[in-house]
Amino acid sequence: MTRTLVVVGNGMVGHRAVQALRDRDAEGTWRVVVLAEESRPAYDRVALSSYVDTWDAGTLSLPEHDESVQVRLGDPVRHIDRAAKVVTTASGHEQGYDALVLATGSRPFVPPVPGHDLPGCHVYRTIEDLDLIRASGGRSAVVIGGGLLGLEAANAVRLMGMAPKVVELAPRLMPLQVDEGGGALLRRQVERLGLEIHCGVSTVAVEAGGNGAAAGVSLADGTRLDADVVVFSAGIRPRDELARESGLAVGERGGILVDESCRTSDESIYAVGECACLEGRVYGLVGPGYAMAEVVADRLLGGGAVFPGADTSTKLKLLGVDVASFGDAHAASPGALEVVHNDPVSGSYRKLVVSDDAHVLLGGVLVGDASQYATLRPLVGRPLPADPGSLVAPAGGVDLALPDEAQVCSCHAVTKGQITCAINESGCTDVASVKSCTKAGTGCGSCVPMLKQLLDECGVVQSKALCEHFEQSRAELFEVVRATGIRTFSQLIAGYGKGRGCDICKPVVASILASLATGHVLDGEQAGLQDTNDRFLANLQRNGTYSVVPRIPGGEITPEKLLVIAEVARDFGLYTKITGGQRIDLFGATVDQLPPIWRRLVDAGFESGHAYGKALRTVKSCVGTTWCRYGVQDSVALAIDLELRYRGLRAPHKIKAGVSGCARECAEARGKDFGVIATELGWNLYVGGNGGFKPRHADLLVSDVDTETLVRVIDRFLMFYVRTADRLQRTAAWIEAMDGGLDHLREVIVDDSLGICADLESAMAEHIDSYQDEWRGVLEDPEKLARFSSFVNAPGVPDPTISFREERGQRVPTVQLGMPTEGLLAGPNISEVAAR
Amino acid sequence: MTAVDELTWTAVCEFGDLEPERGVAALLPGGEQVALFLTYAGTLHALSNVDPFSGAAVLSRGIVGDRTGMPVVSSPVYKQAFDLTTGQCLDEPDVRVRTYPVVVWDGFVRVGSP
Ligand code: SRM
Numbered sequence: 045m046t047r048t049l050v051v052v053g054n055g056m057v058g059h060r061a062v063q064a065l066r067d068r069d070a071e072g073t074w075r076v077v078v079l080a081e082e083s084r085p086a087y088d089r090v091a092l093s094s095y096v097d098t099w100d101a102g103t104l105s106l107p108e109h110d111e112s113v114q115v116r117l118g119d120p121v122r123h124i125d126r127a128a129k130v131v132t133t134a135s136g137h138e139q140g141y142d143a144l145v146l147a148t149g150s151r152p153f154v155p156p157v158p159g160h161d162l163p164g165c166h167v168y169r170t171i172e173d174l175d176l177i178r179a180s181g182g183r184s185a186v187v188i189g190g191g192l193l194g195l196e197a198a199n200a201v202r203l204m205g206m207a208p209k210v211v212e213l214a215p216r217l218m219p220l221q222v223d224e225g226g227g228a229l230l231r232r233q234v235e236r237l238g239l240e241i242h243c244g245v246s247t248v249a250v251e252a253g254g255n256g257a258a259a260g261v262s263l264a265d266g267t268r269l270d271a272d273v274v275v276f277s278a279g280i281r282p283r284d285e286l287a288r289e290s291g292l293a294v295g296e297r298g299g300i301l302v303d304e305s306c307r308t309s310d311e312s313i314y315a316v317g318e319c320a321c322l323e324g325r326v327y328g329l330v331g332p333g334y335a336m337a338e339v340v341a342d343r344l345l346g347g348g349a350v351f352p353g354a355d356t357s358t359k360l361k362l363l364g365v366d367v368a369s370f371g372d373a374h375a376a377s378p379g380a381l382e383v384v385h386n387d388p389v390s391g392s393y394r395k396l397v398v399s400d401d402a403h404v405l406l407g408g409v410l411v412g413d414a415s416q417y418a419t420l421r422p423l424v425g426r427p428l429p430a431d432p433g434s435l436v437a438p439a440g441g442v443d444l445a446l447p448d449e450a451q452v453c454s455c456h457a458v459t460k461g462q463i464t465c466a467i468n469e470s471g472c473t474d475v476a477s478v479k480s481c482t483k484a485g486t487g488c489g490s491c492v493p494m495l496k497q498l499l500d501e502c503g504v505v506q507s508k509a510l511c512e513h514f515e516q517s518r519a520e521l522f523e524v525v526r527a528t529g530i531r532t533f534s535q536l537i538a539g540y541g542k543g544r545g546c547d548i549c550k551p552v553v554a555s556i557l558a559s560l561a562t563g564h565v566l567d568g569e570q571a572g573l574q575d576t577n578d579r580f581l582a583n584l585q586r587n588g589t590y591s592v593v594p595r596i597p598g599g600e601i602t603p604e605k606l607l608v609i610a611e612v613a614r615d616f617g618l619y620t621k622i623t624g625g626q627r628i629d630l631f632g633a634t635v636d637q638l639p640p641i642w643r644r645l646v647d648a649g650f651e652s653g654h655a656y657g658k659a660l661r662t663v664k665s666c667v668g669t670t671w672c673r674y675g676v677q678d679s680v681a682l683a684i685d686l687e688l689r690y691r692g693l694r695a696p697h698k699i700k701a702g703v704s705g706c707a708r709e710c711a712e713a714r715g716k717d718f719g720v721i722a723t724e725l726g727w728n729l730y731v732g733g734n735g736g737f738k739p740r741h742a743d744l745l746v747s748d749v750d751t752e753t754l755v756r757v758i759d760r761f762l763m764f765y766v767r768t769a770d771r772l773q774r775t776a777a778w779i780e781a782m783d784g785g786l787d788h789l790r791e792v793i794v795d796d797s798l799g800i801c802a803d804l805e806s807a808m809a810e811h812i813d814s815y816q817d818e819w820r821g822v823l824e825d826p827e828k829l830a831r832f833s834s835f836v837n838a839p840g841v842p843d844p845t846i847s848f849r850e851e852r853g854q855r856v857p858t859v860q861l862g863m864p865t866e867g868l869l870a871g872p873n874i875s876e877v878a879a880r
Numbered sequence: 881m882t883a884v885d886e887l888t889w890t891a892v893c894e895f896g897d898l899e900p901e902r903g904v905a906a907l908l909p910g911g912e913q914v915a916l917f918l919t920y921a922g923t924l925h926a927l928s929n930v931d932p933f934s935g936a937a938v939l940s941r942g943i944v945g946d947r948t949g950m951p952v953v954s955s956p957v958y959k960q961a962f963d964l965t966t967g968q969c970l971d972e973p974d975v976r977v978r979t980y981p982v983v984v985w986d987g988f989v990r991v992g993s994p
Pocket residue numbers: 583584585591592593621622623624625626627628629655661662698700715716733734735736737738774877878879880
């Protein structure tokens with residue numbers, strides 16, 4: 045029998061509850077109806093502040109539910125009839141339920157000071173709030189509240205071009221998370237960014253200007269601050285009005301009272317997330333909300349889950365300052381002692397809270413440098429592994445032996461024991477495999493350093509050796525080749541490796557030599573290093589034939605050129621298909637046909653598309669301003685320029701790119717290794733995306749830059765990648781594996797923290813200058829041409845094992861006679877394919 | 881090579897046509913294809929050109945190198961390695977490709993087949 049679950053509220057926690065239920069309710073015992081006040085689909089509120097980077101709400105979207113879930117947007121519930129088990133929405137829609145989940149979240153608290161409702165006063169909770177603040181076009185802003193959200197709001201306002209002032213009632217910033225010492229350091233750091241801070245003072249009124257809108261804020265100490273924008277961020281209040289009105293029990297300070305199963309005083313009604321009051325507390329963090337969502341999903345399916353307790357530790361980077369707080373950060377436990385290390389010069393503050401005998405860690409505060417957070421947080425409530433003084437000292441390189449039950453990843457509640465088991469028993473050998481095996485590290489990411497440490501502790505030597513012939517990693521070999529000037533494989537392996545190489549190291553060395561612009565890829569010994577695809581400058585197919593992919597920069601092509609492709613395909617009997625990369629692939633050419641095919645293409649002005657190489661593939665474009673009514677920049681011209689600039693660049697793996705003319709993103713730029721999206725002011729650059737085996741969206745690197753800056757940053761990005769990535773590591777995996785990740789990358793290639801940018805740029809300039817079409821190079825060199833023959837003793841005779849049949853009017857390979865039995869024919873499994 | 885006398889020897893190319901570690905394919909009178917390899921150390925090997933895993937006649941286009949010192953070619957299709965001397969596949973113990981006797985005589989490379 046199918047029962048009906050109604051979820052009121054489509055925020056992060058309501059969304060998670062539905063997802064958890066749909067994941068587990070395979071039999072479909074629940075029909076789910078979501079009734080939402082907001083008119084857009086559920087989104088990631090935690091990441092709300094990043095909306096100012098792109099003004100693209102799509103970047104915040106959460107996974108969509110399957111089609112069985114009915115979602116009614118923009119129609120809030122106004123009434124619950126508990127006796128009849130029916131809810132009524134604002135529009136009068138009635139919906140019966142068997143179980144009801146209230147996930148109505150909270151609302152920002154606006155102190156009732158005079159003028160709090162003037163035009164120009166805002167709160168900071170929804171996408172619409174941010175749109176309104178932006179649209180106000182204000183120049184001076186005051187943020188009321190210096191807590192976590194207040195500082196986030198202040199930064200957002202700063203990024204919108206206003207100089208924010210922050211007013212905090214408590215004597216320090218972030219009073220809930222940090223103590224006086226940490227707050228003082230935090231204050232100094234954010235003041236350096238130009239924020240004006242007023243602590244320990246209350247707001248008396250918002251004053252109106254001549255136009256009746258907010259113009260200033262007056263404080264209790266007599267200060268008056270100019271402000272045409274006022275943002276209230278002074279705490280939150282649970283939205284329990286619906287519950288109150290229908291007679292459900294609520295907490296003393298608000299919040300719908302629930303027990304440890306998240307059930308309210310009515311046994312068919314649950315409450316989860318920021319609207320719920322559990323054990324006398326209302327949690328303002330998403331982690332505890334998610335835990336409640338999981339409990340309810342389990343209960344609805346007959347399980348007995350209870351709320352596991354919440355970890356309210358926080359670690360964040362606010363305005364570039366690391367702030368972390370965990371456990372009993374304020375030393376509220378009886379007899380608790382504080383051990384502090386404060387270094388105002390280097391800008392770091394560390395405090396540990398320990399039990400009265402200094403043996404047990406109770407909590408701590410870290411400001412400025414929170415690198416110890418991942419190792420300290422799991423130790424809360426446990427005996428200290430060393431004396432507290434040495435733990436807070438700057439280079440506290442102390443061995444922190446954690447017990448197995450210690451929770452290492454609080455986002456996904458993964459213990460040290462589960463992680464070491466994944467390493468020792470399931471054979472995980474790197475952070476990536478630990479992540480996919482246990483989910484640890486896939487939330488906020490703050491536990492990743494700990495995962496690395498655990499791998500080390502388990503004795504996993506993360507070998508860098510390329511293969512049995514070279515001890516070095518690809519990046520190291522790159523440096524060897526660059527520094528020594530060695531230009532042949534034989535010299536390199538004689539000096540730095542052993543044996544005669546293999547199908548791993550040979551293509552790597554070939555790629556390194558090619559990246560260093562050392563002539564044609566098929567010159568001399570280099571030809572024998574190449575994978576078959578590079579050796580014949582074409583992709584090998586299952587039957588031994590090859591494909592031909594001419595470059596079509598940006599996907600733009602004239603009818604005349606299309607005709608040439610069509611004629612070549614017809615004359616050589618090639619199967620023709622439009623690829624996923626905005627160009628045309630011609631399949632089924634034999635080795636000896638490749639040169640005459642390319643002769644015709646090159647004569648017509650085509651060049652190699654490098655579909656075969658670990659190299660730049662395509663720069664996908666959308667039509668942009670030229671044709672599209674929404675375009676804000678000329679995306680086609682930029683895509684063509686970029687494709688021509690980087691064509692032929694050999695790299696550790698293939699590189700794909702895209703340029704979209706506006707935030708609608710028709711070129712799917714965020715699914716590319718580098719993607720450019722036009723803005724009204726210039727271009728946003730995203731890096732580290734891909735489709736393929738493990739899809740990932742690219743992350744914003746720089747925004748609103750002009751074309752010249754954009755190209756300079758891409759030059760540096762690509763050259764840094766070419767030099768330092770591992771073999772077959774796409775840019776996404778490369779950035780993920782980098783210490784410090786995207787932030788580090790930005791420091792290196794935008795802020796030039798290593799001083800290598802000029803070198804990277806000149807290396808790219810060298811590549812661009814020395815570019816030559818590889819196919820033209822073959823056609824002009826009789827010696828290279830001679831290698832494109834089927835048989836050394838019968839050059840004109842086609843391979844007799846290749847035959848074709850017809851399908852949908854085109855030639856496709858036939859399964860050949862004499863092919864081995866089925867077992868042997870099975871292709872490699874997906875993980876092998878992905879590894880190549 | 882006890883059966884040498886009964887073999888047909890086909891001259892497929894001049895020795896100078898071969899480049900170290902770069903295979904070529906040759907067609908035998910019966911329509912069989914062999915892959916010929918000259919190693920860096922100067923030894924000569926002839927294997928069936930057909931990759932048993934894909935059925936494609938492409939082994940001559942694989943990368944030549946060594947596994948723990950043993951000369952091998954790896955298939956360009958799914959990358960399994962084959963011992964150049966015996967034809968044994970090093971990744972699948974049950975798979976072996978045919979090898980052919982090969983000699984250089986009068987400057988010509990000759991492959992023997994029944
Ligand atoms: C022809 C094409 C499919 C089509 O019919 O559209 C294609 C065909 C092949 N893809 Fe692809 N991919 C093609 C677009 C894509 C796309 C879509 C795109 O580029 O927009 C993707 C996902 C996006 C991405 O890469 O981020 C894609 C992800 C892959 C992958 C997985 C890469 C990964 O990082 O996981 C491989 C395997 C690899 O490169 O290791 C692959 C490998 C291959 C190879 C080269 C396999 C091989 O080694 O033989 C296929 C050979 C084609 C041939 O014989 O010419 N192909 N491949 C597309 C050619 C695009 C082009 O014009 O160059």
